[in-house]
Amino acid sequence: MALLYPYEQLFSFSKNIFLKIGCTEANAASAAKVLLSADLRGVDSHGIARLSGYTRLWQVNRVKANPIISIVHETPSTATVDGDKGLGLIVAPAAMQIAINKAKNVGTGWVSVKNSNHFGIAGIHAMMALEHDMIGIAMTNASPLVVPTFSVERLLGTNPIAVAIPAGIEAPFVADFATTTAANGKLEMLLRKNMETPSGWVQTKNGASSTDAAEVKNGGALLPLGGDKDHGSHKGYMLGSIVDIFSGILSGANYGPWVPPFPAYLSMPENMPGEGIGHFFGAMRIDAFRPAIDFKTHMDRWIQRFRSAKTVAGQQKVIIPGEPETAIEIERLNEGIPLIESVIKDLQELGEKFGLSF
Amino acid sequence: MALLYPYEQLFSFSKNIFLKIGCTEANAASAAKVLLSADLRGVDSHGIARLSGYTRLWQVNRVKANPIISIVHETPSTATVDGDKGLGLIVAPAAMQIAINKAKNVGTGWVSVKNSNHFGIAGIHAMMALEHDMIGIAMTNASPLVVPTFSVERLLGTNPIAVAIPAGIEAPFVADFATTTAANGKLEMLLRKNMETPSGWVQTKNGASSTDAAEVKNGGALLPLGGDKDHGSHKGYMLGSIVDIFSGILSGANYGPWVPPFPAYLSMPENMPGEGIGHFFGAMRIDAFRPAIDFKTHMDRWIQRFRSAKTVAGQQKVIIPGEPETAIEIERLNEGIPLIESVIKDLQELGEKFGLSF
Numbered sequence: 001m002a003l004l005y006p007y008e009q010l011f012s013f014s015k016n017i018f019l020k021i022g023c024t025e026a027n028a029a030s031a032a033k034v035l036l037s038a039d040l041r042g043v044d045s046h047g048i049a050r051l052s053g054y055t056r057l058w059q060v061n062r063v064k065a066n067p068i069i070s071i072v073h074e075t076p077s078t079a080t081v082d083g084d085k086g087l088g089l090i091v092a093p094a095a096m097q098i099a100i101n102k103a104k105n106v107g108t109g110w111v112s113v114k115n116s117n118h119f120g121i122a123g124i125h126a127m128m129a130l131e132h133d134m135i136g137i138a139m140t141n142a143s144p145l146v147v148p149t150f151s152v153e154r155l156l157g158t159n160p161i162a163v164a165i166p167a168g169i170e171a172p173f174v175a176d177f178a179t180t181t182a183a184n185g186k187l188e189m190l191l192r193k194n195m196e197t198p199s200g201w202v203q204t205k206n207g208a209s210s211t212d213a214a215e216v217k218n219g220g221a222l223l224p225l226g227g228d229k230d231h232g233s234h235k236g237y238m239l240g241s242i243v244d245i246f247s248g249i250l251s252g253a254n255y256g257p258w259v260p261p262f263p264a265y266l267s268m269p270e271n272m273p274g275e276g277i278g279h280f281f282g283a284m285r286i287d288a289f290r291p292a293i294d295f296k297t298h299m300d301r302w303i304q305r306f307r308s309a310k311t312v313a314g315q316q317k318v319i320i321p322g323e324p325e326t327a328i329e330i331e332r333l334n335e336g337i338p339l340i341e342s343v344i345k346d347l348q349e350l351g352e353k354f355g356l357s358f
Numbered sequence: 359m360a361l362l363y364p365y366e367q368l369f370s371f372s373k374n375i376f377l378k379i380g381c382t383e384a385n386a387a388s389a390a391k392v393l394l395s396a397d398l399r400g401v402d403s404h405g406i407a408r409l410s411g412y413t414r415l416w417q418v419n420r421v422k423a424n425p426i427i428s429i430v431h432e433t434p435s436t437a438t439v440d441g442d443k444g445l446g447l448i449v450a451p452a453a454m455q456i457a458i459n460k461a462k463n464v465g466t467g468w469v470s471v472k473n474s475n476h477f478g479i480a481g482i483h484a485m486m487a488l489e490h491d492m493i494g495i496a497m498t499n500a501s502p503l504v505v506p507t508f509s510v511e512r513l514l515g516t517n518p519i520a521v522a523i524p525a526g527i528e529a530p531f532v533a534d535f536a537t538t539t540a541a542n543g544k545l546e547m548l549l550r551k552n553m554e555t556p557s558g559w560v561q562t563k564n565g566a567s568s569t570d571a572a573e574v575k576n577g578g579a580l581l582p583l584g585g586d587k588d589h590g591s592h593k594g595y596m597l598g599s600i601v602d603i604f605s606g607i608l609s610g611a612n613y614g615p616w617v618p619p620f621p622a623y624l625s626m627p628e629n630m631p632g633e634g635i636g637h638f639f640g641a642m643r644i645d646a647f648r649p650a651i652d653f654k655t656h657m658d659r660w661i662q663r664f665r666s667a668k669t670v671a672g673q674q675k676v677i678i679p680g681e682p683e684t685a686i687e688i689e690r691l692n693e694g695i696p697l698i699e700s701v702i703k704d705l706q707e708l709g710e711k712f713g714l715s716f
Contacts, residue, residue: 075465077435078646106464107433112647148664150673155664163600173603175596181589198588207670225583225590230556231539232583238533238679239597241664242521245531249656250647256663273656288436289470289608298607298631305614306506306513306599312565315508321596 003344004336010048011036013347013358017051020354021058022065023090031089037124039337042328045185046121049343052350054087054118056264063087063117069094076106080251081113085276088119088140092279096125096138099283103134107288112251115275118142118262122162123176123325129164129283130172133292136164137282141247141254143261146180146240147221149233152207154221155257158184159243164322166286168296170303174322179240180222187213187222192340200227246280253278361702362694368406369394371705371716375409378712379416380423381448389447395482397695400686403543404479407701410708412445412476414622421445421475427452434464438609439471443634446477446498450637454483454496457641461492465646470609473634476500476620480520481534481683487522487641488530491650494522495640499605499612501619504538504598505579507591510565512579513615516542517601522680524644526654528661532680537598538580545571545580550698558585604638611636 011032018028035054039047057063067086071079079098083091095111102109119125122138129136142157158178165173178184182201190197191213204210205219209228216222225236248255254274261268286292309318332338339347344358351358369390376386393412397405415421425444429437437456441449453469460467477483480496487494500515516536523531536542540559548555549571562568563577567586574580582594606613612632619626644650667676690696697705702716709716 073646073648075643075646076463078465078642080647105434107436108466108468110466110642110646148667148676150669151667151676152670153667155667163596165600165603173599175600177590177593177596179593181584200589203670225593226539227589231558231585231589232535234677234679235535235537235583238521238535241531241679242523242533245523245657245660249653249660250644252648252652255656256660273659284436284468285433286608288431288433288468289438290431290610294610295607298613299603301631302603302607302614309506309509309511309513311508312510312561318506318509319592321592321599 002338002340004338006336007036007040007333010039010337013351013356014048014051016356017055017350017354018065020356021055024066027066027090030093031087034089034093034120034124038121040329040332041121041123041325042332043121043185045183045188048339048347050118052346053262053264054089055350057117057262060264062260062264067091071098077102077108077110079109079111081111083113083116083276085115086117088117088277088279091116092119092125092138092281093128095279096128096136096281096283099281100129100132100134103283103285103288104132108282108284111281112246113279113281114251114253116253116277116279118277119279121176122160123164123174125281126162126164126176127172127174130166132283133166133286135166135284135286136162138162138279139243139247140279141244141259141277143259144257145184145216145222146224147203147207148237149224149229152203152205152221153257156224156237156240156244157259158222159240159247161239161243165299166292166296167299167303170300171326172322173299173303173320174325179225179236179243181225181227181236182222184216184222187216200231243280247278248274250280251278360696360698362696364694365394365398365691368397368695371709371714372406372409374714375413375708375712376423378714379413382424385424385448388451389445392447392451392478392482396479398687398690399479399481399683400690401479401543403541403546406697406705408476410704411620411622412447413708415475415620418622420618420622425449429456435460435466435468437467437469439469441471441474441634443473444475446475446635446637449474450477450483450496450639451486453637454486454494454639454641457639458487458490458492461641461643461646462490466640466642469639470604471637471639472609472611472632474611474637475635477637479534480518481522481532483639484520484522484534485530485532488524490641491524491644493524493642493644494520496520496637497601497605498637499602499617499635501617502615503542503574503580504582505561505565506595507582507587510561510563510579511615514582514595514598514602515617516580517598517605519597519601523657524650524654525657525661528658529684530680531657531661531678532683537583537594537601539583539585539594540580542574542580545574558589601638605636606632608638609636
């Protein structure tokens with residue numbers, strides 16, 4: 001049973017928590033905005049439910065409240081950014097802004113980030129490009145929960161990719177997806193409801209196929225998009241690997257099995273080859289390719305053609321990437337954000353710890 | 359039953375055919391090299407088996423033998439290229455070279471191409487970046503064979519993505535994959551052997567799931583990577599859409615259901631919104647992010663860690679993207695390229711038509 005909370009209340013609580021751990025006013029507001037964007041867009045696993053997790057990382061000195069984010073290497077169209085152990089929620093928008101500034105100057109901007117932490121949902125960072133008539137791209141590596149095809153070792157994170165593309169009268173195209181068959185958040189939801197997963201989501205610790213939502217907790221793994229080789233899991237594995245390499249190896253962050261875990265109580269991997277976790281951002285000015293107005297007219301035509309495509313019997317319509325999230329955002333801004341009991345309890349305890357009421 | 363042919367013989371036959379349709383020496387050599395790279399790397403559906411198809415496109419005036427490839431719009435890091443109806447086999451390397459040149463100047467280069475045709479395998483274009491210590495990216499849209507999730511209308515091509523990443527002592531990482539569960543070439547192979555497909559590859563014209571390899575020929579469709587919604591097909595649909603938009607809409611080429619078909623006997627779509635088919639290329643200088651030597655050392659460590667990962671019982675090893683193709687290339691350069699009877703017959707007829715013996 002979920003209760004509805006106004007966005008403003010959750011935003012202000014989150015911001016106050018970030019202030020309590022020492023963030024400046026601007027950093028606290030930025031972190032709260034990014035965090036809550038997940039709740040607004042319906043990605044409940046990446047929103048305020050993780051707030052206490054972020055504070056625990058700060059408690060064990062794995063994140064700094066006010067990082068000194070710096071460019072350590074650059075060319076006119078690229079930068080490598082050191083996140084100085086900052087919250088990813090703060091580092092990511094700063095790095096994406098660098099990509100946007102580079103794009104203003106030379107058409108595109110590409111930023112690889114090291115020494116960062118979990119950055120919330122990828123989509124919100126990619127979407128920063130939209131108001132500048134740019135295409136935005138965001139990706140990140142993450143702690144290993146995913147096996148490469150044929151393996152029983154968890155060597156990759158769910159490594160999401162987000163691409164935001166402006167349109168004209170239509171809402172923008174916003175794709176944001178884990179490179180696994182299903183994101184870990186979906187698994188946690190099924191586990192909570194005591195339900196089985198479809199085939200192709202997880203495997204046991206020995207690599208047998210399974211539909212047990214608790215499998216990842218029991219030493220099993222999430223599967224790359226595709227599920228198994230016959231269904232193209234080598235492609236999901238390749239996508240996750242590309243995200244890992246762009247985010248981790250280009251920047252000098254950790255990668256593969258060495259990406260640090262989100263839960264603060266887990267120990268760090270041994271022999272880590274880099275610093276923190278890595279992200280990768282891109283911004284491409286539309287008018288670096290053709291006039292933005294022409295592009296947007298054709299994007300509208302694309303969207304309208306796809307939306308009106310004939311459906312399989314029983315299906316209402318073809319979904320344009322980003323449409324469901326926009327609809328949820330409008331609904332939740334109006335009616336409130338639903339929080340389940342365990343999250344409410346966690347936030348109450350968090351409030352008590354920092355002398356704030358929830 | 360396949361016969362083995364030396365690479366040199368197939369290269370020289372292909373080059374001579376391209377000369378016969380009027381290509382310059384340089385264009386004929388470039389086209390033959392790109393075409394044969396598919397046979398060398400084991401992507402038999404995209405190699406010399408398509409040679410007669412390319413000549414038929416030339417016969418109906420859909421491709422020019424010697425296009426005047428031009429930059430119609432540019433910034434320091436981007437270009438939009440007009441392929442002038444050239445063979446994609448010739449346009450693509452020229453466009454990728456522009457991306458590489460831009461990367462030399464400002465760190466990265468990004469080129470969207472309109473008015474082109476089928477460009478062979480994506481991987482070979484992405485790999486052009488490797489010798490410059492750059493990451494190479496290549497993608498293309500293609501004629502519609504793929505349904506968006508929930509639809510019965512074929513609105514997307516198999517829209518492949520290739521990413522080539524240099525390593526140190528290890529062979530480069532080369533991913534090259536259609537954004538469908540399985541490429542159309544694999545379907546054709548099963549059809550030829552009268553075998554069924556696994557689930558999740560195709561659907562009937564009414565959108566029912568099917569394992570009939572003839573489904574696409576009968577009005578059905580290929581499915582996006584994932585197969586169905588439960589298994590993440592919306593992610594494959596998003597990936598195919600991103601490729602379509604980057605290749606088609608950024609450049610001013612056709613997109614979605616309006617991408618022209620490869621077979622010359624098929625009529626062109628009505629109300630086409632752009633020119634020809636579209637590609638998208640990227641080149642990123644490694645040392646635009648960090649010293650190439652550091653990057654390569656870590657790529658080697660990444661590759662070695664993944665290659666030595668513990669496998670599921672019965673599996674030999676985890677495959678590094680590009681490794682199988684490199685192995686096939688070595689084998690085929692040594693032992694010859696296998697051609698099946700129907701392809702041999704097609705090439706013999708093609709030779710007769712142009713006064714060349716095969």
